[in-house]
Amino acid sequence: MNRLQLSASIVEREPVRYTPAGVPIASCTLQHRTEVVEAGIARQVELTMPAVAAGEASGKLENCGMGVETLFTGFLAKKSRNARTLVFHITEMQDTGKD
Structure with a gap:
């Protein structure tokens, strides 16, 4: 199953564009910061990720x-057919109320 849930905030946003079929596409960059425990050791995790909806x-x-922590849900896919980079395709979002 390809499902990703990420608590993050929007740090960059591009103007909405439209596919040839008229479907609106919004692109942004998400930023995530947290501390997780891996193999019994606390680790700081910080990342930015391209995303589209x-x-x-x-x-x-x-x-x-912008800058408001939101819970994003979606899936990962290649940026284009021959690309190696991944893009987070957002299908749902929920404001967590944190700045």
């Missing part, structure tokens, strides 16, 4: 505040 989710992504 299509259709109805694009409108929700556009309405998310």
